[in-house]
Amino acid sequence: MRGQVQYITITVQYLLVSLLAYLGAYYLTGSISGTPIMTTTGALWSMVSGIVVMQETRQDTIDNAWLRVLGSLVGAVMSGLYLSFLPFNPFGMAIMIGLTVLICQELHIPGHPRLAALTVGVIMVISFLNPDLNPIINAGLRFCESVIGSAVAILLIAIWPSEVGSPEE
Template sequence: MKTSPLNGRALVHPFKTALAALIAALACEALELDQSLWAVISAIIVMQADLGGSVHAGWVRLLGTLVGAIAGVLMGLVVPDPTAAMVVAVFVTMSVCAIISGLNEALRLAGITAAIVLMLGEPGQSVVETGAIRFLETALGIAVALAVSLFVLPFRAATGLGRGLAEALSACADLYRALIQAEFDDRDTSKDIVEARARLRALQDANKTLIRSGFKEPRSKKRVEFLRGIFRLEQRLEEHLMAMEHAVESP
């Protein structure tokens, strides 16, 4: 069975993620930031298999951190009790993110950041300083992840999509061949049919993800728009093959 176009890069993604985490930790050490953990976590979360995915993850994390840090600082200044301030800040940030459609994905990150700002500050450090430092550490991790994604063995979703569409067409051909052999050659190709169908569906799911990521990549929109048209044609082809399979299986 042929593999998904993403599987060939199975070791590249872990390597780039580890590299981004290392650079983030070293950068925090050079800047004398005490809590390098948050930069490292951000680098790991933001580093995706393709550039578009990294850009999207970075934007979501940056927004969530910004909203959470601001809410945490404001509640810390207004509410004297840290625990009460944390509860209010988490409620406010998650409510804001739930109401504003563009912030939906940042909902949990905003709540986590607000809690961190209010509960994990350094002794003698004001809530304003804690919020600013947490945001800086997070932004640093995001910047490192995006830089590694862009300059170290870069992989664009649009490129992967082209390969994925070719793989999907090959899976369609395999499924068609197995169906024809089952109908006209009176051969038991049930195993081949199941494998080809499963491979096709896995590739279609992967390609759908690559389309979403591709639209977030710089200078890739036109190419992804064209490839999305091919993807839709393949979806219709898959529907015809499923109907053909049903006809073959019918007595």
């Protein structure tokens, strides 16, 4: 019985993180960009951040959120700078991802260069798909959406009465 309750708890936690992160970013991005594709893409990015941040314990969720936000900041700055001077190019994107991973390693953000690299890729592809979007606004929105998803995960895990984790624990 305890295992079933924990399965339901975990399911509801992920359901709530997904919904709240999506809606939070949907309204933020929608108030700034206004286009349905950008609004939905931003909401999706926030939801992904919230899900990625959720871990088995409260402390692990908080630690993961911090690294997610820091990695997203590095990725947003790198891609925003690149796109301020150069248009999207797959080779440029690959180089920026490499530089972003290197910077994360130098800043001792182990295990999370992949999230920073994903942030670079998402921002650069979104700029390619929407060339009229200011690259700094694009990067800023993606960073804010990562923060929203991470904050929702932290808030939920802080007020939830049990840890996220496997029912076998």
